[in-house]
Amino acid sequence: MAAAKALSEFGVSFKVSTDGEVTVLNKKELFIFIDDRISQINAVKKNFPQAVTFFMKRSSGRFNDKKTKYADYEVKNLTEVKKIIDKL
Secondary structure (H helix, E strand, C coil), X not given: CHHHHHHHHCCCCEEECCCCCEEECCCXXXXXXXXXXXXXXXXXXXXXXXCXXXXXXXXXXXXXXXXXXXXXXXXXXHHHHHHHHHHC
16 A cells, blocks of 8 residues: 555545556546545545435544544444445
């Protein structure tokens, strides 16, 4: 992930797929972002308002008592994410 850090330091926005493929994003490309850290949700949504963001609120997570106005959805697990995506 050192390459990803280097890209971000130069202001290049990117996504990494589940198989490790890195793709540079443009400001209009729609994508889904899921994270359990509010700081990450906020950063993505501020830079890419078209992103569909999911705040994974885990019952045992250290951020479970936090709120964010930048998350489009608040979910407890990936099953909930899938149900929402299927409706989009």
